[in-house]
Amino acid sequence: MLSRSGLICLSGALRRYICSLPTSEPKAPFMRTEVPGPESKKLINEMETIHQATSVKFFANYEKSFGNYLVDADGNNLLDVYTQISSLPLGYNHPELIETARENRFLTCSVSRPALGGYPRTDFVQILKNSLGQVAPKGLRHVQAMLCGTSANENAIKTAFIHYQTRKRGGKLPSKEDMESCMDNEIPGSPNLCVLGFRGSFHGRSLGMLSITRSKAIHKVDIPALKWPVANFPRYLYPLDENKKYNEEQDKKCLEEVAKLIDEGKQKGNEVAALIVEPIQCEGGDHHASPAFFRGLQKVCENKGVYFIVDEVQTGGGICGTFWVHEQWGLPTPPDFVTFSKKLLTGGYYYKDSLRVNEPYRIYNTWMGEPTKLVLLEKIVQVIKRDQLVQKAKNVGNDLLAELKNLEKCYPHLLKNSRGLGTLCSFDMPNPTIRDKFLNTAINLGLHIGGCGDSTIRFRPALIFEGKHLETTINLLESAFEKMKTFDIDFTDDF
Amino acid sequence: MLSRSGLICLSGALRRYICSLPTSEPKAPFMRTEVPGPESKKLINEMETIHQATSVKFFANYEKSFGNYLVDADGNNLLDVYTQISSLPLGYNHPELIETARENRFLTCSVSRPALGGYPRTDFVQILKNSLGQVAPKGLRHVQAMLCGTSANENAIKTAFIHYQTRKRGGKLPSKEDMESCMDNEIPGSPNLCVLGFRGSFHGRSLGMLSITRSKAIHKVDIPALKWPVANFPRYLYPLDENKKYNEEQDKKCLEEVAKLIDEGKQKGNEVAALIVEPIQCEGGDHHASPAFFRGLQKVCENKGVYFIVDEVQTGGGICGTFWVHEQWGLPTPPDFVTFSKKLLTGGYYYKDSLRVNEPYRIYNTWMGEPTKLVLLEKIVQVIKRDQLVQKAKNVGNDLLAELKNLEKCYPHLLKNSRGLGTLCSFDMPNPTIRDKFLNTAINLGLHIGGCGDSTIRFRPALIFEGKHLETTINLLESAFEKMKTFDIDFTDDF
Numbered sequence: 001m002l003s004r005s006g007l008i009c010l011s012g013a014l015r016r017y018i019c020s021l022p023t024s025e026p027k028a029p030f031m032r033t034e035v036p037g038p039e040s041k042k043l044i045n046e047m048e049t050i051h052q053a054t055s056v057k058f059f060a061n062y063e064k065s066f067g068n069y070l071v072d073a074d075g076n077n078l079l080d081v082y083t084q085i086s087s088l089p090l091g092y093n094h095p096e097l098i099e100t101a102r103e104n105r106f107l108t109c110s111v112s113r114p115a116l117g118g119y120p121r122t123d124f125v126q127i128l129k130n131s132l133g134q135v136a137p138k139g140l141r142h143v144q145a146m147l148c149g150t151s152a153n154e155n156a157i158k159t160a161f162i163h164y165q166t167r168k169r170g171g172k173l174p175s176k177e178d179m180e181s182c183m184d185n186e187i188p189g190s191p192n193l194c195v196l197g198f199r200g201s202f203h204g205r206s207l208g209m210l211s212i213t214r215s216k217a218i219h220k221v222d223i224p225a226l227k228w229p230v231a232n233f234p235r236y237l238y239p240l241d242e243n244k245k246y247n248e249e250q251d252k253k254c255l256e257e258v259a260k261l262i263d264e265g266k267q268k269g270n271e272v273a274a275l276i277v278e279p280i281q282c283e284g285g286d287h288h289a290s291p292a293f294f295r296g297l298q299k300v301c302e303n304k305g306v307y308f309i310v311d312e313v314q315t316g317g318g319i320c321g322t323f324w325v326h327e328q329w330g331l332p333t334p335p336d337f338v339t340f341s342k343k344l345l346t347g348g349y350y351y352k353d354s355l356r357v358n359e360p361y362r363i364y365n366t367w368m369g370e371p372t373k374l375v376l377l378e379k380i381v382q383v384i385k386r387d388q389l390v391q392k393a394k395n396v397g398n399d400l401l402a403e404l405k406n407l408e409k410c411y412p413h414l415l416k417n418s419r420g421l422g423t424l425c426s427f428d429m430p431n432p433t434i435r436d437k438f439l440n441t442a443i444n445l446g447l448h449i450g451g452c453g454d455s456t457i458r459f460r461p462a463l464i465f466e467g468k469h470l471e472t473t474i475n476l477l478e479s480a481f482e483k484m485k486t487f488d489i490d491f492t493d494d495f
Numbered sequence: 496m497l498s499r500s501g502l503i504c505l506s507g508a509l510r511r512y513i514c515s516l517p518t519s520e521p522k523a524p525f526m527r528t529e530v531p532g533p534e535s536k537k538l539i540n541e542m543e544t545i546h547q548a549t550s551v552k553f554f555a556n557y558e559k560s561f562g563n564y565l566v567d568a569d570g571n572n573l574l575d576v577y578t579q580i581s582s583l584p585l586g587y588n589h590p591e592l593i594e595t596a597r598e599n600r601f602l603t604c605s606v607s608r609p610a611l612g613g614y615p616r617t618d619f620v621q622i623l624k625n626s627l628g629q630v631a632p633k634g635l636r637h638v639q640a641m642l643c644g645t646s647a648n649e650n651a652i653k654t655a656f657i658h659y660q661t662r663k664r665g666g667k668l669p670s671k672e673d674m675e676s677c678m679d680n681e682i683p684g685s686p687n688l689c690v691l692g693f694r695g696s697f698h699g700r701s702l703g704m705l706s707i708t709r710s711k712a713i714h715k716v717d718i719p720a721l722k723w724p725v726a727n728f729p730r731y732l733y734p735l736d737e738n739k740k741y742n743e744e745q746d747k748k749c750l751e752e753v754a755k756l757i758d759e760g761k762q763k764g765n766e767v768a769a770l771i772v773e774p775i776q777c778e779g780g781d782h783h784a785s786p787a788f789f790r791g792l793q794k795v796c797e798n799k800g801v802y803f804i805v806d807e808v809q810t811g812g813g814i815c816g817t818f819w820v821h822e823q824w825g826l827p828t829p830p831d832f833v834t835f836s837k838k839l840l841t842g843g844y845y846y847k848d849s850l851r852v853n854e855p856y857r858i859y860n861t862w863m864g865e866p867t868k869l870v871l872l873e874k875i876v877q878v879i880k881r882d883q884l885v886q887k888a889k890n891v892g893n894d895l896l897a898e899l900k901n902l903e904k905c906y907p908h909l910l911k912n913s914r915g916l917g918t919l920c921s922f923d924m925p926n927p928t929i930r931d932k933f934l935n936t937a938i939n940l941g942l943h944i945g946g947c948g949d950s951t952i953r954f955r956p957a958l959i960f961e962g963k964h965l966e967t968t969i970n971l972l973e974s975a976f977e978k979m980k981t982f983d984i985d986f987t988d989d990f
Contacts, residue, residue, distance in 0.1 A: 185720035207703030225680035
C-alpha cells in the first residue's frame with residue numbers, strides 16, 4: 001500500500017521523467033546569438049538590482065548543458081574548456097552524479113546539513129574513505145575537510161603556526177601567558193610568525209590569503225595586508241629544451257632568495273613558519289617550474305624548519321596527468337600539507353601524521369566542509385578510476401600541447417610559450433587587449449576558454465575531454481586566429 | 496515509452512519509497528545508551544585514522560532524524576535545541592525541503608555547480624529574489640552571496656576598506672602608485688586600515704577574522720594576529736529591570752571607549768575603517784546589549800566616518816522574534832552591512848546601495864556562494880512566512896524565558912542571568928566544570944543543548960520548536976537540575 005508521501009514521491013518521479021535532463025552532447029557547438037546575447041544581457045540588468053553582476057560573462061542554462069557543452073541563456077551551445085574555473089571534474093550533468101544526487105543520503109545531507117566537527121553522519125567515515133581517502137597523496141593519510149580553497153589554505157597555515165609554536169615550546173601546550181596575551185593579539189600568544197609566498201601566486205582572497213596572493217593588483221588594492229615576505233618564482237623561457245641553462249639559473253636564483261628571506265626573517269624577529277607554493281601559478285599566468293625547483297624548495301624548508309605547503313587547488317584532481325602534480329616531482333618525502341578544492345568539489349587539505357592538532361576546537365568551524373560534496377566525490381573518484389580519466393587527460397593533454405605548438409608556427413604573431421601538464425595547457429598572446437579580443441572571438445565561435453595573468457590563455461577542460469573535443473577545439477582555435485587577422489590590431493609590440 | 500534513463504529514474508523512486516525517510520517526530524526523547532554510545536565511540540576511533548575527530552560529540556543518523564528530534568548512531572532519540580550550532584531553520588528532514596531537493600533545478604545545481612560570479616544560472620536572479628530578497632532588512636536591497644559566515648564577514652570588511660579608500664580619493668579609482676605598491680603589501684596601495692571589534696566577540700576563524708574574534712583563547716593562541724584595536728562590550732547585571740542604572744552606565748562607558756579608540760587610531764595613522772558587532776555576542780557567552788547602545792554605536796560610526804557592520808550570522812533568520820535583530824533597535828537608517836549565514840544556509844551580506852563595488856573581480860571568488868542553498872532557502876522562507884514561524888519563535892521564546900526564570904528560583908545555586916530574544920535564550924551556571932557536567936547530564940536524559948562562553952548554556956532550537964517541545968524541554972531541564980543535586984559538586988564559589 002502506498003502512503004501519501006509515497007504517492008508524492010512517485011508523482012515527483014514522473015514529473016522528473018517528463019522534464020528529463022539531457023543525456024548526450026551535441027556533435028559541435030552551435031551559435032544563435034552573440035555572447036552575451038540579449039537574454040543574458042537582460043538577466044545581467046535584472047541581477048544588478050539585487051546582486052552585483054560586474055563580472056558576469058553570461059547566464060547559463062544548466063538544465064540543458066551536458067558533458068563538455070554548456071548552453072547559455074540565449075541557446076548558444078558552447079564547447080567549454082574552462083568548466084567553471086576548472087571546478088567540474090566530469091562536466092555538466094553527468095548521469096551517474098544525477099543518480100547519486102537522488103539517493104536518500106544525498107537528500108538528507110542536503111536538507112539536514114550537519115555541523116561536521118561535532119555531529120558527523122554515521123556514514124561519514126565511510127564516505128571520507130571512499131572519496132578523499134581514495135585519492136590521498138602517497139604518505140598523507142590524514143585529511144581535513146573545509147568549504148573552499150581559501151579556507152583550506154587558511155586552516156593548513158593555522159595548523160602550521162600551531163605546530164611551529166608547539167615545537168618551540170618543546171611539545172608543550174600553550175602557557176597561561178600565551179593564553180592571556182593572545183586575547184589582546186599580543187606576543188607571545190599571538191606570535192610574530194609569517195608565511196613566505198611567491199610573486200605571481202594566488203592562494204585566495206580572505207584578508208590573510210590576500211596578503212600572500214600576488215597575482216593581480218585589482219585583487220589586492222585598498223585592502224590592508226600583512227607585511228609578509230615574498231620571493232620570486234622562476235620565469236622560464238620557452239621552448240624549454242632550448243633554454244635549459246637560463247631556466248636552471250632561474251631555479252637557482254629563486255631558491256637562494258627563499259633561503260635568504262627565511263634567514264632574514266629569523267634575524268628580524270619575524271620568523272617564517274611556512275612556505276606556500278602552487279605547482280603551477282595558475283591565476284598568475286600559468287607559470288611552471290621544474291621538479292628540481294620543487295625538490296630544492298622542500299629541502300630548503302626542511303633545513304630551515306619551515307613547513308612546506310603545496311597548494312593544489314587548481315592543479316589537483318587529475319587534470320595534470322597525475323591526481324596531484326607534486327607526485328611528478330620525485331620528492332623524497334611528501335609535502336607537509338597539500339591543499340585542494342575546485343575539482344574535488346570540497347575544500348580541504350592532507351597533512352602528515354605528525355601535524356595532527358590534538359586539542360579540540362583549534363581547527364574548527366560550524367560546517368567544516370559539506371558532506372553532499374563528498375557523496376558526489378565518492379562517485380566521481382569511482383568514475384575517474386574506472387574510466388582511467390587521469391591517464392586520458394595525460395594523453396589528450398599531450399596531443400593538445402602538440403597542436404598548440406603547431407599553431408605557434410602558423411600564427412607566430414599571436415601565440416607563443418605553449419606549455420602544459422595534462423590538459424592544463426596555456427599559451428601567451430602579445431598583450432592583454434589582444435588576449436581579451438581573442439577570448440571574445442573564440443566564445444563567439446562556440447569555444448569557451450579562460451584567461452589568466454596579463455596576456456595568457458588557459459585551458460581547463462573537464463576530465464571527460466576527449467580526442468573528438470580536442471579536434472573541435474583546434475578547429476575553433478584556428479578559426480579564431482584567422483578571424484583575429486581580419487581585425488585592425490596593432491602588432492608592433494615586440495613579441 | 497520509457498527510455499533507459501526513465502526506467503532508472505522510476506526504479507530509483509521505488510527504492511526511495513522503500514527506504515522512506517521519517518515523517519513524524521517521536522512524542523518524547525528516548526535513550527538506549529549513554530551519549531556518546533558504543534557505536535559513536537567506535538566511529539570516533541575509526542574517524543581518527545583519516546580525519547581529526549577531537550571535537551566530535553557523537554555521530555548522528557540523519558536519515559532517521561525528524562523535526563526537532565535528532566537520532567544518534569546508537570539509536571538515542573534526542574530533543575535537539577542546539578540544531579547543528581543553530582543552523583537548521585526547519586529542523587531535520589522537513590518534507591517540503593526533501594521535495595525541493597528532488598527538483599531538477601536542485602539536482603543540476605548540485606552536480607553542475609556554477610562559478611556564480613561568472614556564469615550564474617538563468618533562474619538565479621529569480622531564486623535570489625525569492626530567497627534572500629524576501630527577507631532583506633528594510634533599506635538594504637543589495638545582497639552578496641558567499642559560502643559561510645567567515646567569508647561573509649571577510650568580504651563585507653573588504654568592501655568597507657575599498658569604500659573607505661575610495662572616499663579618501665574623492666571617489667577616484669586607485670592610482671598607478673596604489674596598484675604598484677599593493678603588490679608589495681605596502682602603502683598606499685595596502686593601507687594601514689583596521690576594523691574595530693569587541694571583547695567577547697566571534698566573527699570567524701580565518702586569520703583576518705580571528706584577529707577580531709575575542710571569544711576564547713583556544714581559538715586564537717599560536718596564530719599571528721593583526722594588531723587591531725578592541726573595545727569593551729557592555730556586561731549587564733540581571734535582572735535587567737533591577738539594574739537599569741548600572742547597565743546604562745555600561746552602555747555609556749563602552750560607547751565612549753569606541754569613540755576614543757577611533758580617534759586614537761586616526762592620530763596613530765592606523766585608521767578605523769569599520770566597526771563590526773554582533774547583536775548578541777553568542778559564542779562569547781550570549782552577552783546582550785540594549786537597543787540604545789546599538790543606536791549609539793551607529794551614531795558614533797556615522798560621526799567618525801566608520802562603516803557600521805552588524806554580524807547577524809547567529810542572530811539572523813527569525814530565531815530572535817524578528818527576522819533580523821537590528822530591526823528591534825529603532826535605528827534611524829539601516830546598518831551599512833548586515834552579514835549572515837547559519838539559518839540562512841548560505842553566507843552573505845546585505846549592504847547599502849551606496850556601497851556597491853563597481854569594478855569587476857574585486858569582490859569575487861570561484862564559487863561566490865552556492866545555489867543549492869538558495870533553492871532550499873526559497874522554500875524555507877515560504878514556510879517561515881506561511882506558518883508565521885518568526886512570530887511563533889517570539890511567543891514560545893517568551894514562554895521559555897519565563898520558565899527559565901522560574902527554574903532560577905528553584906535552583907538558585909545552579910542557574911542565573913536567564914536572558915533571551917525569541918528562543919535564543921541562555922542562562923549562566925557557576926563555573927565551566929558544572930556547566931559541562933550539566934550539558935552531559937541533559938543529553939543523557941535526551942535533551943541536546945549547547946554551551947557558550949565559560950559557563951553559559953544556550954538554546955538554539957529550530958523555528959519549528961513549539962509549546963509541546965518547550966514542555967518537554969522544561970521537564971528535562973528540571974530532571975537534569977535534580978540529578979545535578981545528587982552529584983558531588985563543589986558549590987563554594989560565589990555565584
